[in-house]
Structures are given as C-alpha cells and as structure tokens.
Amino acid sequence: xxxxxxxxxxxxxxxxxxxxFAAAPVAQGVIRFTGSIVEANCAxxxxxxxxxxxxxxxxxxxxxxxVTRVGSVASVSSLDRSPVKLKLLADSGPGGRxxxxxxxxxxxxxxxxxxxxxxITLSVP
Numbered sequence: 001x002x003x004x005x006x007x008x009x010x011x012x013x014x015x016x017x018x019x020x021f022a023a024a025p026v027a028q029g030v031i032r033f034t035g036s037i038v039e040a041n042c043a044x045x046x047x048x049x050x051x052x053x054x055x056x057x058x059x060x061x062x063x064x065x066x067v068t069r070v071g072s073v074a075s076v077s078s079l080d081r082s083p084v085k086l087k088l089l090a091d092s093g094p095g096g097r098x099x100x101x102x103x104x105x106x107x108x109x110x111x112x113x114x115x116x117x118x119x120i121t122l123s124v125p
Contacts, residue, residue: 044122048114050104051086053122057098063124068106070117083108084118 042056051065059061067084086103087110093099 042122044120046118046120050089050102051058051120052103053101055100057096058094060124061094061099063101063122066121066123068119068121070119084113087112 014051019049019098040055040057042060043054045052045054066088067086069084087106088101089104090102091099092101107113
C-alpha cells in the first residue's frame with residue numbers, strides 16, 4: 001500500500017511539475033508607433049531691416065520661406081503682385097543645436113525693400 005501511495009504521489013508530482021515549467025506561447029503581431037517629436041518653433045521677427053529667425057532647431061534647416069506682398073483691398077491701383085525674394089545676410093552656421101539667420105527682402109532687381117505689408121510663410125521639414 002505504501003508503494004502505491006508513493007508511486008501515485010511521485011506521478012502526481014511529476015505531472016504537475018511539468019505544467020509549471022511549460023513556457024507560455026509567444027504572442028506575435030505588429031507594433032506601430034505614430035506621432036511626432038515636437039520642438040519649439042523659431043523666434044521670428046520681421047521689420048524694415050528684414051526677417052530674423054532666432055533659436056531655430058537644426059532639424060528645420062533647409063525649410064522653404066515664401067513671401068507674398070499683401071495689397072490694400074480699398075485701392076486697386078496700389079495692388080502690386082511683383083515677386084519678393086529673400087536674400088540671406090547672416091547665418092550662424094550648422095554647428096550647435098540651434099541656428100540663427102537674418103534675411104533681407106529684395107525686389108526682382110535686387111533692391112532692398114524696407115516697407116510694405118507681406119505674408120511670410122515658413123515651411124519646415
């Protein structure tokens with residue numbers, strides 16, 4: 001009787017111990033991350049001296065700047081849609097985490113523009 005009891009206990013112990021050591025099945029699937037890394041924008045100012053961009057993150061270097069003259073709606077004769085371009089006057093360079101740039105507004109003949117109302121759009125990658 002002792003042999004039957006011992007053999008039953010050992011069989012039960014071995015049967016239960018194997019289920020305790022069994023590895024759980026590995027779940028399979030795909031993990032997707034969405035979102036963006038957000039960093040502070042450039043500090044910008046526009047005046048008669050031109051457009052200044054300060055403390056811009058290096059990741060935004062190479063962005064597009066579009067300048068459009070905004071004319072008065074009340075006077076049709078004052079509407080001037082001539083293209084305005086930006087001429088880079090100063091650049092702090094690619095070193096460091098941030099950069100500074102200063103631009104001048106110029107007309108198609110290259111003359112510096114110091115007055116007027118303009119819409120400036122800065123698009124960064």
